[in-house]
Amino acid sequence: MSPLSQDASSTSPSSVSSDSIKATLLRLVSDYQDMNGTHFQTIEGPPSALEFAKLVHLGRPVLIKGLARSVPAFDKWDAEYLTSALGDQQIGVSVTPDGNADALVEDDDGTTFISEPHSETMSMGDFLEKLKAHSHSEVLYLQSQNGNLRSPDYEETEYAALRDDVPSSFSWASDALGQEPDAVNLWIGGSHSQTSLHKDPYENLYAVLRGSKTFTVLPPTEGVLLGTQLYPHAQYHRSSPTSPLTLVPTFPDSPTTPTVPWTPINPIDETTHTSLYQDFARPITIRVEEGDGLYLPFGWYHFVTQEPGDEGFCSAVNWWYDGDYRGERWSMREMMDRLAREVGWSVRPPGAEEEEDGEESDDDEEDDP
């Protein structure tokens, strides 16, 4: 007898109703909400290593008051200091027409693409001036998120002059997680920039140095409600220095072939909400004020907006620690994602054979910002 057909009971169904599997997924979503609530915890200062280990085990977001104030950059990084420290150094800045980098964008023909921003270089002084002036018709966002301040294989980057103002890690985090960060990133933007809903394969510590950031977050279990679909890939380009940005499909031979899994849900735009999301998701909104920080656990979905501080920009630094794939957590989430695809709530990336490389299909989305 094949193991697949070996059953404990006398009733061995050859099929299971899709509604029954959907009900099981919705029960997972509500069980998680019932057991954990839909709130976030606030702690009055950076935790001890033991406290942080317990918070990581619980896996819920935590507002950490004063986290950014504990970083030397908090006292130093006003516009004058940043401008002077980097001088004529050219830095890479993402440019989009509307502030949606790595987000879904509809082109003139009505095709929705997952778009990457155009990248331009300029001095920090020019960048901060443009953010402050709001005069620029396009939206600028410093969000290179490649370990631009520090990474294990760090080579001197355009931000070398700022590096010593940011600790390589927090000892309580490294002790609790048993590792140093995989990347430390600088982010500077204005009120027009937002980060679309996504997840990262990292334990994330986020410190807001100027302005504020508002995170709308969802637990990993609510990923099944996000209606992940496939979209064709495109990037903003500028054909000459004075031309407007145009969206250029990445694969000219098949420009509209959908290849990238992404969620169409924008938590703050109800027109994007499906009834599945509306009825069952319980997004949590966390406003992180200047000087404070956020612990966002591995795999939590987040959508981020920002408000500038007194000098017209919002700045932040984050520390990414590799998520742990051991224990049950990752294996269980993989199972959950497979079931959501089985019932048609989210799609399987083309060419991803479930039995052969199911993980890679998810990493596509996770590795994006």
Next chain:
Amino acid sequence: MSPLSQDASSTSPSSVSSDSIKATLLRLVSDYQDMNGTHFQTIEGPPSALEFAKLVHLGRPVLIKGLARSVPAFDKWDAEYLTSALGDQQIGVSVTPDGNADALVEDDDGTTFISEPHSETMSMGDFLEKLKAHSHSEVLYLQSQNGNLRSPDYEETEYAALRDDVPSSFSWASDALGQEPDAVNLWIGGSHSQTSLHKDPYENLYAVLRGSKTFTVLPPTEGVLLGTQLYPHAQYHRSSPTSPLTLVPTFPDSPTTPTVPWTPINPIDETTHTSLYQDFARPITIRVEEGDGLYLPFGWYHFVTQEPGDEGFCSAVNWWYDGDYRGERWSMREMMDRLAREVGWSVRPPGAEEEEDGEESDDDEEDDP
């Protein structure tokens, strides 16, 4: 449109093949094994609170060398001390014909029951003599597991005289788990006693004071391979002090109606192994020697045998800390168990309506020893 029928893709299946769900469950089992291995970790002494918090987060069994040696009872509890400390105090001892307390037993008519042991009272001196002599035709096991040494609502029990030899907790465990134990239990038995495969809703610390214990353990994900079925309940009784033990069904009106979920798998008896278990389960065998201890995480299945020490008995103390139902862990396990029932790999207890009280069905098994 009903949320249940709302789909991301254009293909919305009305049913899912049972084999596909089974394959998803087997993928969970193998993902977990691939990410975690099938080994156990050994540490050379009791951990710090931070180390233990990280071990709890990982959720894998850990052999803790010297754990029992750190407990005052280790130096004190020889047969003479135990006998003298308790004197004429009568203690409750489980009695079975063959050493299987809380286990599946076939009666003369060929019906398999989940059986509870008979309980008799005797002095500690008599009990230890009988264990040592092996002359008794029945198997005795002190395994009351009701917090007989300590519990939050402790009232003086028959073991009051031994209580101060056992710490109420380990500070590293209480600090990491954020709580005191729910129960501290004394266990004394011989080589004929074994504990059948089951799980507990506790983080478990186990210290072996005399003899050795061998734990055969399986991660929670492999619970789907155990073919849980329902069995009628019975208990051993003795009609008069000199009568042999007989198995008496608990419900005379419907003696053979199956009501209790239990697994028929005995890890050390291949005749009980299904091909599903044989092909996919990866049991881990951990021998805990005299003086050492074991951390067994919440929800791990375990089967336990023991070998007596020099004085003819095996003694141990365990600390049960309530498992944490927050985070994703419990909610994910519930989903997994529901799927195993959907495909007929394990059965749903009668009367348990999935939508109304699915949790209770599992607690039945978990609350048993």
